Amino acid sequence: MTEEERYFFDVRGYLVIENALSADELTALNTLFDEQQANAPDPQAGRARYLELIGWGKPYRDLIDHPSVAPHLQEMLGEGFRLDHEYAEHMREGGAGELHINGTPYSTMFHYHVANDKIHCGLVAVAWALKDVPPGAGGFCCIPGSHKSSFAPPTSITCVGNPTPGVQQIACSAGSAIIFTEALRHGTLAWQAPAQRRTLFYKYSPRHASWWGTFYDPEAYDYTERQQQILRSPYHSRVWKNPPGKGYVVSPA
Ligand SMILES: O=C(O)CCC(=O)C(=O)O
Structure with missing residues (x-):
């Protein structure tokens, strides 16, 4: 993470990384998404959620430790960060939104704080845009800086049916990644563009x-060693859990 990125992430609670995916990666991810969407119960639904993307193919597994975001995650979540869960959504014009919060004023799971010159986060999301998100189209929105707020917001602010000016839509182009702390007050604005929204959410936790x-x-697919590490169940720094049934061993480090 560059100094500039660290500064803006600290101030705003999110970062947009443009061109995080190459053109080939984007095509491969969209092609596999096309297949999954065609076989979904209602491909024309205004909003639909897809689970277990890891099984969709290698391009989806390659996102686990993608070089465009892995260094950022390491800095925000610390050594040994882990993938907690992943899912995807499509939205079509009229697909409804909602604004939710995870961390305000404080939650052990979604916290954000800085100590000793270091960022400490609970759950952190990487939202990969597979299609363009034009200004005004809807989709991801947040109240920038709210990850540091001390008070729960009034309901007049949390209603995205009628968003207050403090709620900002974050536009980005296909192939971008938005990294945000779940301590940020954020949500989804109703989708208002003719072309569909497609976003993949990969959410990461500190190792414990x-x-x-x-x-x-971690043995289910032909993962790299690094991916297997990121897929581990929660663990303490000096102990890790071997694949199921093999018990616990003390790490050599
Ligand atoms: O991008 C969006 O639709 C918001 C997603 C969201 O609220 C979340 O990931 O917790």
Whole structure:
């Protein structure tokens, strides 16, 4: 993470990384998404959620430790950060939104704070845009800086049916990644563009924490060693859990 990125992430609670995906990666991800969407129960739904993307193919597994975002995650979540869960959404014109909060005023799971010159986060999301998100189209929105707020917002602010000026839509182009702390007050604005929205959410935790509560099998696919590390269930720094059934071992480090 550059100094500039660190500054803006600290001030705003999110970062947009443009061109995080190459053109080939974007095409491969969209092609596989096309297939999944065509086989979904209602491909024309205003808003639909897809689970278990990891099984969709290697391009989806390659996002686990993608070089465009992995250094940022390491800095925000610390050594040994883990993938907590992933899912995707499509939205079509008219697809409804909602604004929710995770961390205000403070939650152990979604916290954000800085100590000793270091950022400490609970759950952090990477939202990969597979299609353009034009200004005014809707989709991801947030109240920049709210990850540091001390008071719960009034309901007049949390209603995205009628968003207050403090709620900002974050536009970005296909191939971008938005990294945000879940301590930020954020949500989804109703989709208002003729072309659909497609976003993949990969959410990461510090190594000791789990939000989703179910765990990956690091042996399920031909993962790299690095990916297997990121897929581990929560663990303490000196102990890690071997694949299921093999018990616990003390790390050599
Ligand atoms: O981009 C969006 O639709 C918001 C997603 C969201 O609220 C979340 O990931 O917690």
